Amino acid sequence: MALLSVRNLHARVGDKDILKGIDLEVGPGEVHAIMGPNGSGKSTLAGVLAGREAYTVTQGEVSFDGQDLLSLPAEKRALAGVFLGFQYPVEIPGVGNLHFLRTALNAQRRSRGLEELDAMDFLQLAREKAKLVQLDTAFMNRSVNEGFSGGEKKRNEIFQMAVLQPRLALLDETDSGLDIDALRIVAGGVNALRSKERGMVVITHYQRLLDYIVPDRVHVMAAGRIVRSGGRELALELEEKGYGWLGLEQAKAPKEARS
């Protein structure tokens, strides 16, 4: 059975339709890449799946591990094992990175009937996971994402994923704004977290990331629909020919908005 099953998903912001019928199946252990031009709805899809309330689902259904995902608030989705790696991680002054993450992990542990981790045990776990993305422990003591560079923010996302060990990771442009060294580090972290139980949806604008995180399936989104799906070679083809090759007028869709 698929871990994530999205059927005919339509969503809008205000009175603007953005997702116009998405179908997607992600099985355990699979890595799916979603590519597409800016503004095609990739972040919207990730946001709808993670429970962002700015979007209204107008049609379709999403099941996650047999549950109706759309009926759950964001925090319940996280407890069920959904993780969103943000395209634009939010800066939260005054909330310590470690305190935040321990609060989150303990909320997840409680919901699974596990004992909460105390500060010392948590610190040990955090130190170990931080190595995965070479995140300096100094970052853990700072406020959440405050004053982090673009690359540090993305590494912090993967660090959080490593601590929370989700069943499904939605990674939204985890590669954007990274230089090649940072990209390698982040991709290395993601690869280390691949497992046969875990599904991943890797959203990217560029095929470059997929040289490091090799996907099982590649989907191309344009104007709120998945217009083409294939194996890895689809990404290479896109790289070579650009999105125009798909003959999609929609591919010249509006410019990306911050979401």
Place this chain on the structure above:
Amino acid sequence: MTSGLAHYLDVATRFQAERADAPVWLKRLREEALRQFERQGLPTPRDEEWKYTSVAPVEARPFSLPRELVGSADVAAEVARLSSAGPRLVFVDGRLDSSLSVLGGLPRGMTLKPLRDALRDDEAVLAEVLGQRARAEAHPFVALNAALLEDGVFLRLGRGVRGEAPVQVLFLSRAGGEAVLSSPRVVVVAEEGSEATLVETYAGAGASFTNTVTEVTLGDNASLNHVKLQVEGDAALHLGVLHSRLGRDSRFASHAFNLGAALARNEVHAAFAGEGGDCTLNGLFVGQGTQHLDHRTDLDHAVPRCTSRELYKGVLDGRAHGAFHGRVRVRENAQRTDARQTSRNLLLSETAQVDARPQLEIFADDVKCAHGAAVGRLDENALFYLRSRGIDRAQAEQLLTHAFASELVRAVPEGNVRARVEAMLALKLPGAPRLEVTA
């Protein structure tokens, strides 16, 4: 029983009659203050100064003056919770409790004593400062406080004296019994080059009315950190006015936390009297239920080349009402003034309200002045970020609210005091990190 203005006039007249044998200068000061109080009367919302805050509760019920203290061992635990090592003066229901006070071990050159003793012994020093910073003719509640002048604190720092441990003054009110009007006066004289931290804490469960006045006089290059922590009970009324006069190159920092009471207004006035002064005014109120909390500040850049930084925040939930009115005056000759004022307010419910009014009056041209006032709600993006990791909405809101407020706690310079403020804040705003181990 009378009420309103007549009640207070009556109470103060009897108070003064009972002290007919006081030194002439003190009698005059009290009597003149009473005249000034009567002349001004109790403020109404028509008074520009009291536009956002009604003192109707002050008029509504009668209060009696503090009585002789008979035993207050019951508050020992409270005193321990609200103080740390170092000198302290403790007042219970408006009267000094010497058994709970600690006056030993003062650094050489520091005088700390009950105001009552200073009124008897230190006329010469007091004459220059008492009623000079906080003037009875300018403020009805300063006048009322002066008309009832008796208890309080006198702190004097001699030249170059450094107070290591913070000086702590606690005013506790007990539940039950009569509703007490206490009128403490705290007088601080910091001579040239001296340095100290003074903490005023107001707490307790009584349905009291505290009308307190603090006067600070800083000599050249002196430095005072002043922390005020007001955590009075749900039924309490609290009015506080602080005036500070800053000498050349002196530093004054005020950290005002108004967390308790049904009605609380805290005024902080600072005036630069010498060039090179540096003034920080920080304040936080956290209102819930039907609390009404008011912060009023007034900064007078009367001389050139001084710096002021003002950060006031408010958190309001339930049907609480908050008000911030901050005035900064930069006088014509006060060139090269650097003044910044920020007021930020967080509304947690649809029914909470806040009035924020920055007021800059700039008459000099070579100045750097900035101000900003904001009223907002919790950031939905930040909430979603926290929730997307499994933290439920209520806890996410607590985390963000606490983070907003704690900026002011982190600014408190002294560790023990900061921890105490943090603990008091945590009682009102859960979501504080428990002691976190750092990486």
